Amino acid sequence: MFVRAYLRASTQEQDATRARAALEAFAAERGLAVAAWYVENESGASLKRPELFRLLGDCKAGDVLLIEQVDRLSRLNDADWEALKREIGARGVRIVALDLPTSWQSIATADETTARIMAAVNGMLLDMLAAIARKDYTDRRRRQAEGIAKAKTEGVYKGRREDSERNAAIVSMLSKGMTWSSIQKATGCSRSTLSRLRERAANELSQS
Incomplete structure (x- = not known):
């Protein structure tokens, strides 16, 4: 089993490596070493994430995809989330997220029955957290669009300044x-x- 850590931020202005210390501490507490780090600045609402798919391409069955929060993996719509889950499932990769404590047990569980039960529970909770992350994304986009529309109406909208x-x-x-x-x-x-x-x-x- 290899633990592969995925770090993501949405924009270049954000620090994608911000959560690295937390992931390192989590792994160290369990006597694990992170085999590789995959870092990118891409939107979680898009499947076009080269580093995420490089990580999956490097994985073998039983490897762990370690993330800080489920929203680092997905703010995807339903169709894209299902596509990503199929890719992860086909490769036999286990998702472990710091904000999903039930997923932690998948690292240490050896009993087949317990492992299957925990996989089912985690699958349900992952779906729920991914849906919440998507709602947060769409709500923020809606509020942003409303703010821009209001600013344009009032003649004060300037847009993002280009570097x-x-x-x-x-x-x-x-x-x-x-x-x-x-x-x-x-x-x-x-x-x-x-x-x-x-x-x-x-x-x-x-x-x-």
Whole structure:
């Protein structure tokens, strides 16, 4: 059994590694070592998470996917959550979340009957917590949209300010043929930002 820890934050401005100490402490208390860390800054409402699927690709049956909270794994809609669960189930991966104490027992349970019962209980609780995480996500998006609409009506909405200096540096790196991975490491930007800036630069070049 290998324990593989997954750390996620939604934006580049957030620290995805914030929970690392808590996961390390949890593993150490149980005499476990984290075999690998997978860190990314991507929305939990999207299945397009390269590091999560790299983790699953590295897993063998019986391995543990360790997370701080269920919402680090999923803020997905029903269809995408079911797709992710099928992928996890097909690989025989066990989810252990710090905010789901019943999942902790899956690490130490050897008895087959107990293990099956706990798997059923955890599956139900995971579904519930994933649904709550999705509701929190949609509620926040709704409130944000309402706030923007109100600000626009009042003529005070300015939108998010672009980091023009950073983006110019990214465009320069792209033009020099640097890999996306190296640019991400150097600037902390997301792949969606890279794609957007590459498309913008291509359009500007075609119009010049």
